[in-house]
Amino acid sequence: MSARRRRTTGEGSDAVRIAETRGVFMISVAAELADMHPQTLRMYEVRGLITPKRSPKGTRLYSQADVERLRKIQRLTTEEGLNLAGVETVLELEDRLQKMRAEVSKLRAEAAEMERQMEAEVERMKRSLRAEIVPYGAYETTELRPRGDGRDQTVKIPVERPTRRRRS
Amino acid sequence: MSARRRRTTGEGSDAVRIAETRGVFMISVAAELADMHPQTLRMYEVRGLITPKRSPKGTRLYSQADVERLRKIQRLTTEEGLNLAGVETVLELEDRLQKMRAEVSKLRAEAAEMERQMEAEVERMKRSLRAEIVPYGAYETTELRPRGDGRDQTVKIPVERPTRRRRS
DNA sequence: TTGCTCCTCACGTCACGTGAGGTGGC
DNA sequence: TTGCTCCTCACGTCACGTGAGGTGGC
Numbered sequence: 001m002s003a004r005r006r007r008t009t010g011e012g013s014d015a016v017r018i019a020e021t022r023g024v025f026m027i028s029v030a031a032e033l034a035d036m037h038p039q040t041l042r043m044y045e046v047r048g049l050i051t052p053k054r055s056p057k058g059t060r061l062y063s064q065a066d067v068e069r070l071r072k073i074q075r076l077t078t079e080e081g082l083n084l085a086g087v088e089t090v091l092e093l094e095d096r097l098q099k100m101r102a103e104v105s106k107l108r109a110e111a112a113e114m115e116r117q118m119e120a121e122v123e124r125m126k127r128s129l130r131a132e133i134v135p136y137g138a139y140e141t142t143e144l145r146p147r148g149d150g151r152d153q154t155v156k157i158p159v160e161r162p163t164r165r166r167r168s
Numbered sequence: 169m170s171a172r173r174r175r176t177t178g179e180g181s182d183a184v185r186i187a188e189t190r191g192v193f194m195i196s197v198a199a200e201l202a203d204m205h206p207q208t209l210r211m212y213e214v215r216g217l218i219t220p221k222r223s224p225k226g227t228r229l230y231s232q233a234d235v236e237r238l239r240k241i242q243r244l245t246t247e248e249g250l251n252l253a254g255v256e257t258v259l260e261l262e263d264r265l266q267k268m269r270a271e272v273s274k275l276r277a278e279a280a281e282m283e284r285q286m287e288a289e290v291e292r293m294k295r296s297l298r299a300e301i302v303p304y305g306a307y308e309t310t311e312l313r314p315r316g317d318g319r320d321q322t323v324k325i326p327v328e329r330p331t332r333r334r335r336s
Numbered sequence: 337t338t339g340c341t342c343c344t345c346a347c348g349t350c351a352c353g354t355g356a357g358g359t360g361g362c
Numbered sequence: 363t364t365g366c367t368c369c370t371c372a373c374g375t376c377a378c379g380t381g382a383g384g385t386g387g388c
Contacts, residue, residue: 037380059341083377086254093261100268107275114279118286125293205354227367251351
């Protein structure tokens with residue numbers, strides 16, 4: 001939860017990992033990491049494409065996430081030839097696409113869970129029903145106590161060898 | 169189904185409606201409808217942004233759908249300032265977004281239908297179970313015929329006043 | 337002092353739109 | 363003949379990247 005320094009182990013790297021959104025790179029470093037001219041980064045900020053943090057003295061501080069965004073912009077402009085208006089639009093659309101993908105995953109998971117619960121419920125009722133209509137004489141006493149109003153009632157009956165199906 | 173001429177009534181217009189994808193406009197008309205220079209349309213075709221049909225003589229023929237695409241391109245370039253690479257990317261992304269939206273709708277509909285069926289099934293079983301455990305003496309004879317192996321069996325019992333709920 | 341930061345201004349390049357110019361068939 | 367179509371070539375404009383130039387604080 002904390003935005004402070006933290007280490008992550010595994011993932012094949014021993015490097016100290018920095019919280020994604022913490023401003024850590026001065027403009028020259030960020031520019032080199034993104035393979036851009038520092039002046040270009042300043043321009044992108046004016047255009048509203050990127051908003052690095054600032055040190056108390058006013059020095060720009062770029063986060064890991066900022067650098068990744070810059071690399072994405074770099075790819076869109078250099079490789080795909082978009083202008084900055086296009087970059088803006090595309091980043092926004094990709095954001096929405098990402099949210100839609102999450103939505104689809106969520107819906108699929110919910111549907112699967114609902115199906116599971118439905119099967120469990122039906123199974124539960126089947127067992128309940130089966131217990132009601134065991135053959136005469138299978139058990140010593142099967143006491144059915146009727147209720148006056150004749151509405152829903154559940155009667156528990158001791159079952160010797162309950163039929164078990166799959167995982168419930 | 170047919171791609172041939174057809175009329176549609178209603179929708180507040182008496183105009184003859186043309187199948188969306190049929191090539192009907194010469195370049196000067198399409199250009200005017202899209203508020204573009206004819207030469208620009210030729211350029212877009214070279215760039216692969218639009219592919220009008222051709223008459224046997226080689227004259228470009230733009231469909232209603234082509235014109236709408238042109239207007240969309242017009243909006244993206246003039247109003248939003250994208251270049252053509254951006255337009256290409258954005259149109260492709262919007263296509264995917266549209267498909268995702270359809271996917272989400274479909275999943276939601278499926279989930280609703282599943283829930284409906286589940287409720288119906290549970291209801292059906294409840295009724296079945298309720299019929300089994302009617303109080304003694306409610307009906308003249310309730311004959312339970314046991315089966316030898318004691319496994320699943322369904323026993324149908326005449327019910328005088330079946331409880332009917334909603335549409336099944 | 338060196339090397340960074342901040343900023344503004346200016347220029348080169350490239351994409352894009354469009355006009356010109358010449359051709360051909362209803 | 364007029365007005366459209368087809369095409370290619372060329373030029374003006376604008377966006378963008380980047381270099382220069384001057385400032386200030388570790």
